[in-house]
Amino acid sequence: MNERDFLAERFEAHRGHLSAVAYRMLGSLSEADDALQETWLKLSRSDPNAVDNLAGWLTTVVGRVCLDMLRSRRSRGEESLDARVHVPDPIVTAMSGGDPEQEVMLADSVGLALLVVLETLAPAERLAFVLHDLFAVPYDEIAPIVDRTPAAARQLASRARRRVQGAAPAPDGDLAVQREVVDAFLAAARGGDFDALVAVLDPDVVARADGGALRPGGVVRGAAEVAGNALAFARLADVARPALINGTAGVVSIVAGQPMSVLAFTIARRRIVTIDILADPERLRRLDLTVLAS
Structure with missing residues (x-):
């Protein structure tokens, strides 16, 4: 196995987690795939020997890629939610269970109601909330992605959390x-x-x-x-x-x-x-x- 194949194998081992991050960040299955492709390209052009924690590095990279995509949406005026309602892409599975990769994406269930609320957040708020509250990424790792201090990243997540708790009711789990x-x-x-x-x-x-x-x-x-x-x-x-x-x-x-x-x-x-x-x-x-x- 050559080095590129080995790197691809390591990337695939993290694909489910990265898909989950990208989907929660973007609310779009196709855009989440695009974000993963861009993350792979960045990995393939990097020096893997310089990466101590590949899972953390990949999470940071996919977060930054998604943040750029959200900001690009806003600059093109694609997030004008006052004009029309936008329901994010649903993940549809059979009542008896679905594809294992989809089950990874749906771990710690993220319903459409929550994704609708996430669509109303500013890009940096959404990233801070998703990475910290949904994936337990520390604020000191989130801070450089949003070009803020860890304390400011904490404030971003806190603001987002208040919005989410006020607008996305906690569902019955049964x-x-x-x-x-x-x-x-x-x-x-x-x-x-x-x-x-x-x-x-x-x-x-x-x-x-x-x-x-x-x-x-x-x-x-x-x-x-x-x-x-x-x-x-x-x-x-x-x-x-x-x-x-x-x-x-x-x-x-x-x-x-x-x-x-x-x-x-x-x-x-x-x-x-x-x-x-x-x-x-x-x-x-x-x-x-x-x-x-x-």
Whole structure:
């Protein structure tokens, strides 16, 4: 085995972890792949003998690459969240379990509701929060990535943490309970039962829909309003297939073999507190849904 092959083998050993970091930083599966490719190029051009802790070095590099990508997005105006709702790429797996690499990416589950909140953070805040709170990277290692002192990096993460805690509710961890609540929601929608829908929704439930650039979605708040919208789209409940969306109970609506929507639910205290809906045809076509094939 030559040196490059040995280096590639060591990189592959860390791929799952690096994918998880990049996905949480970017909320995009394709961009996460691009970030990993750039990280590999940087490694292949470096002197591996000068790296004492390869895992830490790679985490720092992929973090810096993702930070640059987030800043580039902002400079191009791609993060104008006031214009339309953006739901990050979902990871769809079968209820019985998924691909081992996807399971690594979903360790310490990061639901779409959390990713939506992360999208609202400034790039440096997002990096500090993701690396420290989700991957336990020390502030003195985060500081040089964001060109700040460790104390300033700590402040960035603290600000981000307050935003996340205020906007992304902690979900129930029991998958059986999640499935039961989602099934009750679907049954009520299929049956046109408004009262039953309201009963499974938190009074302050928030539903966010991303239909893409050509048919922007929006945000609906409150149990009555969300229930009314669910009844309006009850036909999609008839073709909904159970799935895990970022590790939690959700559904994918499929018509004639084509995905029409992906719904991710956040459930707390046996009620639905957020629904994140991806209905962008272009992005839905790019999803790998072979795990749901019957």
